[in-house]
Amino acid sequence: MDQLKAWEQVCLELREGNARFVAGTMLHPHQAPPRRQEIAAGQSPRAVVVTCADSRLSPEIIFDAGLGDLFVVRTAGAVIGDVSRESVELAVTSLRLPLALILGHEGCAAVRTVLDPPPGGAPEHLAAHLWPAVEAVRDWPGDLWENVTKVHLQRTVAALETSTRLAPLVRDGRVKIIPAYYRLASGRVEGLPGPAAGAG
Ligand SMILES: [Zn+2]
Structure with missing residues (x-):
C-alpha cells in the first residue's frame, strides 16, 4: 500500500x-x-473538528478519542462566523493540523429552526448563514432537512478553503478540509474518505 498522506492517516x-x-x-x-x-x-x-453544539454528538465520544486528540469548534448548526473561522485557522496554522473535518448531523435543530421558524422568527445570524443552502436545494428531491444540512456543510468547507489564512495551505496540500455527516441512531459518521470508500 502506498504511503498515506498525513490527512489520510488521520481520517483512517x-x-x-x-x-x-x-x-x-x-x-x-x-x-x-x-x-x-x-x-x-x-x-x-x-485534527480540528467543526461540528454542531447538539448534545448528541460529542466528537471525542463518537470517534472514541480522548484528551488532547481533537481540537473541537462547536456552534449551533456548525455555522462558521468570524470567531469560529479564526479558531479553525489558529488550530490549523499553530498546531499544524493536516485535517479539518466539518461534521453535520441528522436532525439538526439549528437547520430546522430556519426551515420552520418559531414564533418571532429564526435567530437572525443562523438564518443568514443557512439560508443560501435552503435556496440551493429548494427543488431537490429527497429530504429537505438533510439536503440543506449537507449543502450547508459543502458551503462551510468552501468558505474555509478560501479563507485568507487557509487557502495557501489548502493549495499546498498541507491541510485537507472535508465534510462528513453523523447519523444519530446508528452513531455512524458518513463521508470520511478511506480505503473502502476510495481516498481521492
Ligand atoms: Zn445540530
Missing part, C-alpha cells in the same frame, strides 16, 4: 474510532489521569 484513525463506537467496542483512549500529565505542557491533536 477517525474511521476506526467511529467504527469502535458504532460497534460498542470503544477503547476510551487517553482518558486516564496519566494522560493529563502527558499533555499538560503542550497539545498535539490529530
Whole structure:
C-alpha cells in the first residue's frame, strides 16, 4: 500500500474510532489521569473538528478519542462566523493540523429552526448563514432537512478553503478540509474518505 498522506492517516484513525463506537467496542483512549500529565505542557491533536453544539454528538465520544486528540469548534448548526473561522485557522496554522473535518448531523435543530421558524422568527445570524443552502436545494428531491444540512456543510468547507489564512495551505496540500455527516441512531459518521470508500 502506498504511503498515506498525513490527512489520510488521520481520517483512517477517525474511521476506526467511529467504527469502535458504532460497534460498542470503544477503547476510551487517553482518558486516564496519566494522560493529563502527558499533555499538560503542550497539545498535539490529530485534527480540528467543526461540528454542531447538539448534545448528541460529542466528537471525542463518537470517534472514541480522548484528551488532547481533537481540537473541537462547536456552534449551533456548525455555522462558521468570524470567531469560529479564526479558531479553525489558529488550530490549523499553530498546531499544524493536516485535517479539518466539518461534521453535520441528522436532525439538526439549528437547520430546522430556519426551515420552520418559531414564533418571532429564526435567530437572525443562523438564518443568514443557512439560508443560501435552503435556496440551493429548494427543488431537490429527497429530504429537505438533510439536503440543506449537507449543502450547508459543502458551503462551510468552501468558505474555509478560501479563507485568507487557509487557502495557501489548502493549495499546498498541507491541510485537507472535508465534510462528513453523523447519523444519530446508528452513531455512524458518513463521508470520511478511506480505503473502502476510495481516498481521492
Ligand atoms: Zn445540530
